[in-house]
Amino acid sequence: xxxxxxxxxxxxxxxxxxxxxxxxxxxxxxxxxRLRGIGKHFGPVxxxxxxxxxxxxxxxxxxxxxxxxxxSTLIKTISGIWEPSEGQIIWQGRHVHFRTPKDATDAxxxxxxxxxxxxxxxxxxxxxxxxxxxRRHLLLDEVTMEKTAKRTLHDLRVTTVRNIRxxxxxxxxxxxxxxxxxxxxMLDARLVIMDEPTAALGVSQTALVLDLITRLASRxxxxxxxxxxxxxxxxxxxxxxxxxxxxxxEVGPAPEYDTASVVDLMTxxxxxxxxxxxxxxxxxxxxxxx
Amino acid sequence: xxxxxxxxxxxxxxxxxxxxxxxxxxSTGSAASAxxxxxxxxxxxxxxxxxxxxxxxxxxxxxVGLVAIVLFFQIRNSLFLSAGNLVNLMTQAAxxxxxxxxxxxxxxxxxxxxxxxxxxxxxxxxxxxxMAAGNPWWLSVIAALAATSAYGALQGLIITxxxxxxFVVTLAGLLGLGGLVLFLINSSGRLGLGGVITLQNNIIxxxxxxSLSPVASWIVMIALVALAGSLTFLRDRRRRVNGxxxxxxxxxxxxxxxxxxxxxxxxxxxxxxxxxxxxLRGLPWVVLVVLAILTCYTLLxxxxxxxxxxxxxGGNAEAARRAGINTTRIRTLAFTLTGLTAGITGIIxxxxxxxxxxxVNGGETVLYGVAAAVIGGTSLFGGRGKMLDALLGGLVxxxxxxxxxxxxxxxxxxxxxxxxxxxxxVAVDGLTRRGQNTS
Ligand SMILES: Nc1ncnc2c1ncn2[C@@H]1O[C@H](COP(=O)(O)OP(=O)(O)O)[C@@H](O)[C@H]1O
Ligand SMILES: [Mg+2]
Numbered sequence: 108x109x110x111x112x113x114x115x116x117x118x119x120x121x122x123x124x125x126x127x128x129x130x131x132x133x134x135x136x137x138x139x140x141r142l143r144g145i146g147k148h149f150g151p152v153x154x155x156x157x158x159x160x161x162x163x164x165x166x167x168x169x170x171x172x173x174x175x176x177x178x179s180t181l182i183k184t185i186s187g188i189w190e191p192s193e194g195q196i197i198w199q200g201r202h203v204h205f206r207t208p209k210d211a212t213d214a215x216x217x218x219x220x221x222x223x224x225x226x227x228x229x230x231x232x233x234x235x236x237x238x239x240x241x242r243r244h245l246l247l248d249e250v251t252m253e254k255t256a257k258r259t260l261h262d263l264r265v266t267t268v269r270n271i272r273x274x275x276x277x278x279x280x281x282x283x284x285x286x287x288x289x290x291x292x293m294l295d296a297r298l299v300i301m302d303e304p305t306a307a308l309g310v311s312q313t314a315l316v317l318d319l320i321t322r323l324a325s326r327x328x329x330x331x332x333x334x335x336x337x338x339x340x341x342x343x344x345x346x347x348x349x350x351x352x353x354x355x356x357e358v359g360p361a362p363e364y365d366t367a368s369v370v371d372l373m374t375x376x377x378x379x380x381x382x383x384x385x386x387x388x389x390x391x392x393x394x395x396x397x
Numbered sequence: 398x399x400x401x402x403x404x405x406x407x408x409x410x411x412x413x414x415x416x417x418x419x420x421x422x423x424s425t426g427s428a429a430s431a432x433x434x435x436x437x438x439x440x441x442x443x444x445x446x447x448x449x450x451x452x453x454x455x456x457x458x459x460x461v462g463l464v465a466i467v468l469f470f471q472i473r474n475s476l477f478l479s480a481g482n483l484v485n486l487m488t489q490a491a492x493x494x495x496x497x498x499x500x501x502x503x504x505x506x507x508x509x510x511x512x513x514x515x516x517x518x519x520x521x522x523x524x525x526x527x528m529a530a531g532n533p534w535w536l537s538v539i540a541a542l543a544a545t546s547a548y549g550a551l552q553g554l555i556i557t558x559x560x561x562x563x564f565v566v567t568l569a570g571l572l573g574l575g576g577l578v579l580f581l582i583n584s585s586g587r588l589g590l591g592g593v594i595t596l597q598n599n600i601i602x603x604x605x606x607x608s609l610s611p612v613a614s615w616i617v618m619i620a621l622v623a624l625a626g627s628l629t630f631l632r633d634r635r636r637r638v639n640g641x642x643x644x645x646x647x648x649x650x651x652x653x654x655x656x657x658x659x660x661x662x663x664x665x666x667x668x669x670x671x672x673x674x675x676x677l678r679g680l681p682w683v684v685l686v687v688l689a690i691l692t693c694y695t696l697l698x699x700x701x702x703x704x705x706x707x708x709x710x711g712g713n714a715e716a717a718r719r720a721g722i723n724t725t726r727i728r729t730l731a732f733t734l735t736g737l738t739a740g741i742t743g744i745i746x747x748x749x750x751x752x753x754x755x756x757v758n759g760g761e762t763v764l765y766g767v768a769a770a771v772i773g774g775t776s777l778f779g780g781r782g783k784m785l786d787a788l789l790g791g792l793v794x795x796x797x798x799x800x801x802x803x804x805x806x807x808x809x810x811x812x813x814x815x816x817x818x819x820x821x822x823v824a825v826d827g828l829t830r831r832g833q834n835t836s
Contacts, residue, residue: 209721224719226712228780229705237709238720246700253641272642 137200139164139329140185140216140298145194147180154180155353158194162298167320167330169340169361172350173373178333181350182300185331186218187211199297217291218300225287227276231268232256234275235290259289263322267315281312288319298329305339317343337366351376438647458825459773459789462818463796470800477803480669484681487667488605490795491683492517492746496766497773497787498694499738502731504770505698505711507779508563510732512552512570513739513766514759518578520545520743521753524601525594526585534598542740548574549736553729563732571760582755592755596747604686604748608679611668617685618660626653683745687788690741694784707731711779742766768815769794772822793818 138161145158155177162168172178184191187205196203198214205211208218225234232249235256241248257271265285268278275286284304291299304320305313320343323330334340340347340361347364349357349372356376357364371377470477496513503510510516520541527537552570556563582589596602609617629652636643644652667680698704706727709717718724746762747753766787773790775782794815801811 208719212721220719222715224713224716226709226716226780228708228712233705233709237705237717238722240702240705242702246696247702247705250635250639250641253636254639257641270642 138162139199141197142185143195143197145181145184145191145196147177147184147189147192153353155184155191158355160348160355160358162329162331163346164297164329165324165327166345167324167332167343168346168348169344170331170333170348170350171335171337171340171369171373175352176350176373177353178350179302180353182218182302182331182333185211185298186216186300212294212296215295215297216300217294217296217298219284219287219291219302219304221302221306225275225283225290228274230272230274231260231278231286232271234286235259235293237290239294255293256289259293260285262326263289263292263319265289265319279312280308281315284308284312284316285319288316288323292323292326292328296328298331299323300331300333302333303335304332305334305336313339337369340369341366349373438645438651441644441648456774456785456789459786459793462772463789463793466793466796466800470796470803474800474803477800479671480666481671482799482803483666484671486792486795486799487684488681488749489799490791491605491687492742492749492762493765493769493794494687494788494791495690495738495742495745496762497769497791498690498784499735499742500763500766500770501694501698501775501782501784501787502707502734502738503563504767504775504777505707505779505782506728506731507711507777508556508728508732509567509767509777510549510552510563510570510735510739511567511760511763512548512574513567513735513742514761514763515571515574515578516545516548516736516739516759517743517746517762518753518757518759519548519574519581520740521747521757522578522581522585522594522743524744525596525747525753526581526588528596528598528601529588529594534600537598538601538744541743542737545740545743546733546737549739550729550733552736553732556732557725557728571763575759578757578759579755582753589755593752594754595752596750601744601748602751603682604745605681605683606748606751608667608677608681609685611678614664614667614680617680618664621688622653622657622660625656629653629656683748686745690738691784691788694738698784703727703730708780711781713780765794765815768819768822771826772818774822774826776826777823778826790822 140160140162142158142160142162145155145160146153147155158181160168170178170181183189185196185205187208187210190204190206196205198216203210203214205214205216211218226237229237232253236252241251241255243251253271260268260271263285265282268282268285275283278286288299288301288304301320304316308316317339320330320332324343324345332340332343344361347357347359347361347369348355349369351373354376357372467478476482496517499513500510523544524537524541527540528534532540548570552563552566555561556566582592582594585594588594608614630649633643633646633649637646663684664680667684668678670676670678672678698707706717706722706724709720709722710724710727714724717727743753769790770782770787771777771790772793773782773786773788775786775790797814797818798811801814
């Protein structure tokens with residue numbers, strides 16, 4: 108894990124095109140992660156069915172859907188909490204079976220859970236390197252660990268943390284989210300999954316986290332963001348995937364959608380376009396809160 | 398001092414405004430000490446002041462409390478601060494301190510070991526019994542420590558594998574081991590005549606009863622201070638050289654000066670003649686034993702993966718598990734270390750009394766151990782505390798006992814005063830915790 112993410116960042120920075128051209132870049136390259144026919148049932152409950160999804164490197168894929176649509180189930184399948192009931196996960200061109208979260212982490216898939224999983228009593232450095240401590244003569248090498256952590260935060264331009272030796276318990280929500288993300292990046296993750304990263308945050312902190320998400324993508328990392336907040340989704344997403352009752356009803360480049368069409372997809376499984384195509388009258392738009 | 402500024406300065410995009418930078422009023426735990434956050438003596442003082450107001454103040458309240466209690470007793474009885482009584486105090490407090498250290502391992506996990514007092518008693522019985530049977534002292538001690546460690550490991554396994562609360566498992570241990578110690582003493586025949594096994598080894602006896610010569614006391618203390626001082630200095634310098642958050646040099650030097658003064662005071666006191674008939678001077682061996690254990694355990698908790706994981710589990714067990722830490726193993730290991738340290742306590746206790754009897758009250762003793770750790774600042778809720786807490790808290794408990802005894806007050810007063818101090822400590826602990834949760 109000591110391999111620095113610098114080189115990856117440089118490559119990604121070079122490959123990152125201005126927003127309009129992003130999708131061409133994505134469609135030409137081999138997707139980092141491909142899901143084929145993923146299904147998951149809990150007893151008789153079919154939580155997911157026939158999910159086909161490509162997750163390209165260097166892009167933010169937003170996973171949206173109503174409550175109970177299966178978003179959490181899907182990301183838990185990818186991050187190794189459980190195995191899918193059917194279908195294949197193809198990671199960097201290879202079929203994989205993640206039996207434990209550790210399998211997924213080792214493969215380079217880091218998940219930032221909604222509850223963040225940080226130790227409030229430990230400081231930022233200790234949290235970022237937890238489970239991956241660097242040692243020197245059998246003792247913890249605080250100097251090297253602090254330098255490593257500092258470099259990662261610097262690369263991510265996390266500048267709001269005044270002191271890297273502050274305990275995480277004393278940080279604000281946005282800063283904690285930043286530490287959790289930085290921790291994922293330190294593990295040399297190629298894919299970072301974030302579950303509702305802005306749900307508990309205020310305006311300025313949300314901006315901080317959204318900024319961080321774009322920065323991750325610009326380093327060549329694939330990002331999957333689960334969110335209810337469509338404002339946030341449209342600010343960062345390169346691609347949008349809509350789940351409806353366990354099925355993936357739409358995937359496509361973010362510029363092809365607007366809030367209204369995504370809300371329609373989330374609530375009815377159909378967009379206005381498809382509805383008009385089917386000869387159904389479009390209903391007037393109501394609210395669109397996340 | 399530019400090195401104390403950790404953040405990169407070129408990041409223009411993020412909003413580096415004040416609402417984001419929460420002051421570290423509630424910084425707690427193992428490593429984030431005020432000195433790492435300060436860039437000058439003045440700032441250090443300000444950070445400390447802010448923390449004290451925020452209910453988070455490290456060792457300060459214990460030390461202030463200790464000084465207050467000492468002054469109280471000294472005013473009531475001028476013999477209290479006599480050299481003889483102070484050395485007496487060191488020997489009295491030793492086993493409470495080590496038992497407190499035993500508890501720190503599990504308290505940091507948010508667990509408790511109520512059996513540790515009787516673990517110590519059984520360890521003492523085993524060691525004394527083996528020595529009385531003619532075995533060399535070191536073999537007897539090793540055997541006793543192996544047995545108490547094994548018992549600690551067993552408790553740890555039951556608690557982690559069966560997912561039972563440590564309170565109940567170790568309460569069972571308290572009862573069972575209390576019975577075992579009676580059984581062992583009563584069934585040891587002529588060795589335990591009258592329910593007492595006497596200590597028949599001079600080396601073990603000298604832990605509490607023997608002292609270094611005055612010259613040796615100075616040499617040892619100077620060596621210890623020099624070692625601690627140079628390690629502190631080198632560590633801080635390495636941080637500075639590497640451009641990391643480091644205390645300013647003045648604070649490093651003040652710290653080293655504090656070590657030196659504390660060491661010198663201890664030796665000055667210990668080297669006063671305290672003998673009644675024959676001259677008796679020098680540092681009791683037990684002080685060195687306690688300092689050695691303190692050093693090893695502080696290193697273990699502060700500078701090894703094991704220690705880091707203990708804090709992590711105590712802070713957020715689920716986060717530790719997701720970070721790939723084998724929490725079952727770490728927890729079992731912590732209980733094993735509690736057993737080992739309880740065994741050491743048993744040896745010191747036997748050395749203090751010169752024997753071990755079937756009237757040993759391991760149930761009360763263990764609570765003094767827990768009290769020592771908590772009074773010193775270790776949280777009952779896990780994740781916060783250190784080995785030094787047991788030393789400071791153990792001294793408080795020792796001072797109360799010694800002082801009330803000196804005033805001729807009964808056991809009832811001793812118990813009630815300790816209760817009050819413990820209650821105060823737990824209240825501070827709880828308030829600190831609540832402060833953290835609302836942050
Ligand atoms: N562990 C489980 N056992 C049984 N049913 C589950 C389990 N997890 C999720 N489900 C079901 O799967 C469906 C999708 O849930 P979830 O993935 O949590 O939705 P979302 O995260 O999109 O709100 C729901 O109907 C839920 O009841
Ligand atoms: Mg969910």
